[in-house]
Amino acid sequence: MRWLRRRGRCLAALTTVVLALPLSDTASQAATAPPPAAPSALVPQPVSHLPLGGGGFTLTPRTRIVVLSQKPAEVGIGTYLATVLAPATGHTLPVVTASRAQRQAVVLDPDGPEKLGAEGYTLSSDKDGVVVRAHGAEGLFRGVQTLRQLLPAAVESPTRQPGPWTVSPVRISDAPRYAYRGVMLDVARRFYPVSQVKRYIDQAAAYKINTLHLHLTDDQGWRIAIDAIPELTTVGASTQSGFTHGSGWYYSAADYKEIVAYAQSRFMTVVPELDGPGHTRAALASVPGLNCDDKAKPPYSGFDVGISLYCLEDERHTTNTTRFLRTVITAVAKLTPGPYVHLGGDETPQATPSEYAAYVEAATSTTTARQKTVMGWHQLGQAAIPAGSLMQYWGQEGDRESIDTADETETIGFVRSGVAQGATFVMSPSDHAYLDMKYDASTPYGLSWSGYVPVRKSYEWDPAKATAKPDGTGSIVPAGRIAGVEAALWADRAYEDSNALPTPTTRWPEPHVYAEYMSFPRLPAIAEVGWTPQSARDWEDFRRRLARQGPRWTAAGIGYHPAPGIPWPDLAKALEGAHSIETGGKSPAASRPAGLPPLLPTRVSGTTANRPCMTRSKPCVIRRP
Numbered sequence: 207m208r209w210l211r212r213r214g215r216c217l218a219a220l221t222t223v224v225l226a227l228p229l230s231d232t233a234s235q236a237a238t239a240p241p242p243a244a245p246s247a248l249v250p251q252p253v254s255h256l257p258l259g260g261g262g263f264t265l266t267p268r269t270r271i272v273v274l275s276q277k278p279a280e281v282g283i284g285t286y287l288a289t290v291l292a293p294a295t296g297h298t299l300p301v302v303t304a305s306r307a308q309r310q311a312v313v314l315d316p317d318g319p320e321k322l323g324a325e326g327y328t329l330s331s332d333k334d335g336v337v338v339r340a341h342g343a344e345g346l347f348r349g350v351q352t353l354r355q356l357l358p359a360a361v362e363s364p365t366r367q368p369g370p371w372t373v374s375p376v377r378i379s380d381a382p383r384y385a386y387r388g389v390m391l392d393v394a395r396r397f398y399p400v401s402q403v404k405r406y407i408d409q410a411a412a413y414k415i416n417t418l419h420l421h422l423t424d425d426q427g428w429r430i431a432i433d434a435i436p437e438l439t440t441v442g443a444s445t446q447s448g449f450t451h452g453s454g455w456y457y458s459a460a461d462y463k464e465i466v467a468y469a470q471s472r473f474m475t476v477v478p479e480l481d482g483p484g485h486t487r488a489a490l491a492s493v494p495g496l497n498c499d500d501k502a503k504p505p506y507s508g509f510d511v512g513i514s515l516y517c518l519e520d521e522r523h524t525t526n527t528t529r530f531l532r533t534v535i536t537a538v539a540k541l542t543p544g545p546y547v548h549l550g551g552d553e554t555p556q557a558t559p560s561e562y563a564a565y566v567e568a569a570t571s572t573t574t575a576r577q578k579t580v581m582g583w584h585q586l587g588q589a590a591i592p593a594g595s596l597m598q599y600w601g602q603e604g605d606r607e608s609i610d611t612a613d614e615t616e617t618i619g620f621v622r623s624g625v626a627q628g629a630t631f632v633m634s635p636s637d638h639a640y641l642d643m644k645y646d647a648s649t650p651y652g653l654s655w656s657g658y659v660p661v662r663k664s665y666e667w668d669p670a671k672a673t674a675k676p677d678g679t680g681s682i683v684p685a686g687r688i689a690g691v692e693a694a695l696w697a698d699r700a701y702e703d704s705n706a707l708p709t710p711t712t713r714w715p716e717p718h719v720y721a722e723y724m725s726f727p728r729l730p731a732i733a734e735v736g737w738t739p740q741s742a743r744d745w746e747d748f749r750r751r752l753a754r755q756g757p758r759w760t761a762a763g764i765g766y767h768p769a770p771g772i773p774w775p776d777l778a779k780a781l782e783g784a785h786s787i788e789t790g791g792k793s794p795a796a797s798r799p800a801g802l803p804p805l806l807p808t809r810v811s812g813t814t815a816n817r818p819c820m821t822r823s824k825p826c827v828i829r830r831p
């Protein structure tokens with residue numbers, strides 16, 4: 207097995223060597239021939255995937271996880287794998303370190319060639335064992351996610367299952383198409399307790415998502431404690447969309463650190479978003495000096511957008527806003543090990559160009575002074591931004607079709623300006639990657655201003671073409687400037703019958719129930735968009751592989767939506783978002799002060815207008831007096 211330790215070989219050569227090895231040499235092995243394993247159906251589809259004939263490797267209580275490293279981060283992947291496998295298999299597999307590979311073991315080798323990149327890996331499994339090879343811990347972690355999918359679906363169960371635990375025999379070599387593959391949780395409109403964020407991190411990591419964007423602030427809530435401004439949480443966190451008088455609906459610094467550390471342990475970077483200059487009512491309710499009349503606004507629990515703006519009308523208020531931004535951005539940057547701070551910048555119909563520019567200047571200069579890279583929604587491109595900023599595109603097919611026409615949309619203008627300023631892009635086209643869009647008319651939750659987004663639509667798009675010219679002659683965002691993709695799960699309407707405003711009898715699912723229903727199966731679709739080469743993606747093939755994930759979600763207790771058009775093998779068992787778990791977290795009901803009326807929207811304002819505020823030229827509901 208010396209071949210396992212050889213560095214620098216080209217993968218094709220490696221595969222050939224592997225295939226040429228005699229694969230069975232022990233009599234005991236022949237006596238207990240492993241059962242045939244089901245052929246694998248992986249999501250995301252690896253770059254190269256060769257299912258082998260013959261038996262696979264069966265885990266037993268004596269199977270060792272052998273890590274070819276002494277480094278704690280790399281050994282930690284072995285421990286993680288043992289932890290993932292323990293509940294369903296009932297085996298506590300020993301994790302050992304060694305300097306060379308062993309047979310009849312799961313071998314994790316972080317000493318693979320550098321050309322595998324940070325996230326690439328190879329995986330070989332046959333009846334003699336499993337070897338995952340990568341260049342460092344992160345690639346091993348991604349490979350381990352693939353290994354989970356090579357085991358029977360029941361391995362995802364939190365309780366002991368019968369087995370046998372046979373790994374499908376395969377040769378895989380894999381690496382991502384894009385380095386940035388994210389998902390956004392809108393914890394501002396609907397607060398997710400820490401336990402539910404962690405649960406979502408695990409669910410996303412299983413599909414090789416590597417970035418968690420937390421939309422921490424909006425009109426309906428400020429969710430991150432800032433020591434110097436306690437009102438942001440005592441006042442600014444007391445509301446959610448549809449909920450008032452709460453307490454504890456925010457992350458303390460310790461909570462946030464816990465989320466960041468948990469995400470890190472799943473090789474996921476946290477991107478905190480502090481949205482502005484619009485979407486700031488929670489801050490305006492907490493800090494009087496951010497308002498032009500120096501009076502704090504009442505906290506907001508309604509459903510409108512475009513209702514707020516930091517006061518940037520005169521020098522005194524611009525100074526107030528700048529100081530405020532310095533305080534909050536600095537505090538959040540300090541708590542955040544990742545490279546980005548997301549500054550929002552979306553939907554500010556009431557801001558004049560100079561007010562908008564003043565916000566962007568104040569927010570970006572503070573961010574870069576803290577050695578963080580600026581991230582923002584594509585509207586940020588209308589102002590001066592530092593080269594190398596990351597802009598998040600959320601336009602639609604209609605924007606793309608307007609390119610180079612007389613009716614080119616403002617969105618496209620912002621993108622052009624961002625490109626000219628040296629920005630890179632994360633693609634979140636709202637008609638493909640917005641997880642809060644209903645699947646179809648029967649979806650209980652969410653919105654549909656960007657149309658319905660059935661699973662096929664969440665899958666069938668190419669980030670390289672999201673801003674392609676209508677005649678296909680090229681993209682206004684050059685291929686080299688696309689960092690990746692992000693699915694965005696807004697939570698404006700995380701309640702049943704969401705075409706109308708909620709009533710006192712409206713049912714509000716736990717945030718994780720909403721998240722799972724809207725994300726599964728569309729998040730895995732977008733994960734594949736970001737990971738798999740375009741040439742290896744095909745809807746017919748995907749929908750069959752996706753269907754085979756259904757039993758995994760059932761086993762894991764994920765309340766997915768068994769969307770039509772996918773041949774789910776276990777439709778009868780699908781959970782349909784109806785289950786609940788013991789979160790142990792601060793759910794809205796749990797943290798509601800005693801003596802208040804039942805948990806219902808107590809102050810609902812807003813229209814049923816099912817659209818966001820797009821741009822200044824299409825103003826939305828409420829204007830400043």
Ligand code: TNX
Binds near residue numbers: 553583600640698
């Ligand atoms: C638009 S897209 C928004 C959010 C809403 C979302 C609802 C963007 C950057 N802003 O404020 O939650 O639509 O779908």
